[in-house]
Amino acid sequence: MELSNSTKNSVEPASVHVGKNAYLAVDHQWDSELFATAGAQVDIWNHNRSEPINSFQWGSDSVISVRFNPGEPNLLATSANDRSIMLYDLRMVSPVRKMIMMTKTNSIAWNAMEPINFTAANEDGNCYSYDARKLDEAKCVHRDHVSAVMDIDYSPTGREFVTGSYDRTVRLFYYNSGHSREIYHTKRMQRVFCVKFSGDGSYVISGSDDTNLRLWKAKASEQLGVVLPRERKKHEYHAAIKKRYMHLPEVKRIERHRHLPKPIYKAAALMRAMSDARKRKEERRKAHSAPGSVTTQPLRRQRIIKEVE
Template identity: 50%
Template structure:
């Protein structure tokens, strides 16, 4: 009797060595793959599930400060160096990958209001509530007792924020007035004033380096040109913008973190209304920072959470929170687009991954292609209900959840009231105002 068995030549399917590329003959005729879409869907579903499984964004924290963190600054050239200033006037220099504090010293009496590196990274500037602007050498002295600033400038006015020019030895401070300083001089080379309100944040445009924007306490954003003209334009918003950051890849776009729980992206050329409104926070947004690719930005809020937004979208793609993290005071996006650093009220600096489920370190080619493939699949099937549900589901702290519910009811109430008013009034008396047009009060010339 003849027994039929499957038999193949082992040369066809076995490799000689482990490293041999084994060529699998494949027939791509779609008729032979009737379940291709179903199989890909299952792969997408698995990929999205694994993404959530591996979503562990918290990398570590840097502790050592003895008071709340007030400001952070990244080194313009080195990824591993981080500067932090705190409310007790202490400055710390960190080695981020090793989570080590390299240097610490008291720089100011009172709160450190701002730190910024010089573009070469050779020294950094700090300013504090004691109305001084101090320059420090990046290289640490031999003993901590020898910590001395290279230069100290006594400012005549209160200074609350600092921003360095991208390439020139020029920096700008804000406070009562906006001042432009030359590094080697002890007097400001320009002072700009428009109105009487004090300014609490300032930032140089990294691309169009002569543009400057400040946030004023009268809810306004003021643009300056440092070349010769000074103040250019003022936008008054409904509530106060806390922080303003320019997009590092799009010269005319800037985003401000606002007191009204939202963030607004503006086009400098059309200031009448924001290009985009980014919602989702449930409390005032304190700080934000753009990713170096200019495609995303991170925001830290008073609601004890960090959110990541894509520039073109109105809702966040990610929320980070931990039980012990308190009110955020500052956030940073690292210059290699991989990490997010956050400083908060409870003296810790936290390191997060920018993409929660990303595998860190170098990847082997096969792994990389597999990850890229699953990324594409997730994108492809993003709207399928199961994929969508899993990908967009997040656990949030109870206070955020409750606040969201409250905000929702408030919004619904406003909407309902407006609709009622519209129904019961003359046609056209209650116009439809787009969301984007609601938040800017006026544009001052």
């Protein structure tokens, strides 16, 4: 019996690693032979071995994401179904630190240029940036999504990151900004479950529930192809003019304005109304209570339940 051409040309895997449980996430260590898998526990594997060389557990249901630190190869961060974010060090027997939030974290991304900082994509529609040394307060809260944020990835420059959400949009944030600088959406795109930056930071790739991969420009107005010197100078001049007059209300409105799908626009308006109502209620409760009896926590701490070391 003669084999077909498709069978002859099929690619065989270089190695196969079989575990005891289903895998929900995987990440490779930078410049090493180690990689980590997440599922019922966190397993550390070596390319040359068929069994895990180490395993970590900390009383969580199942670990849904794992990311190695780009600056410190032995440090990795995970998030689990029990709403926790855990830090592990491969040089230690037990996990280093654990933080429990009010809602589940779906994905984590380290800042490649500031490896001590990471950003968590949360189920409440926000992203929270943390310093790994101080998990009791977020450095910045990134808002604008109206549904759960499913995935996140940092640009190689570390100045911005991309998020994909259950609300069928892809957003780009500056690493220190509370609101997105750009939003991408199409009529046919469904819930976005994964996003990635390209290696040069010029493109964004998104994978959605409609079985499609989409390629977006990181800068929507950027000119593709060969750019002549005179054209480059013209683009730089226009960017400098916008930056110089960004403080003017008219220029700021044009720069920030984006067309949104009608369901997202209505959901965002409803969320703002609910947030304003909660804020008024807190202010009235504080005004009609004894001085010091009612304390209001900032948004950077409100979603954190406790930190375990």
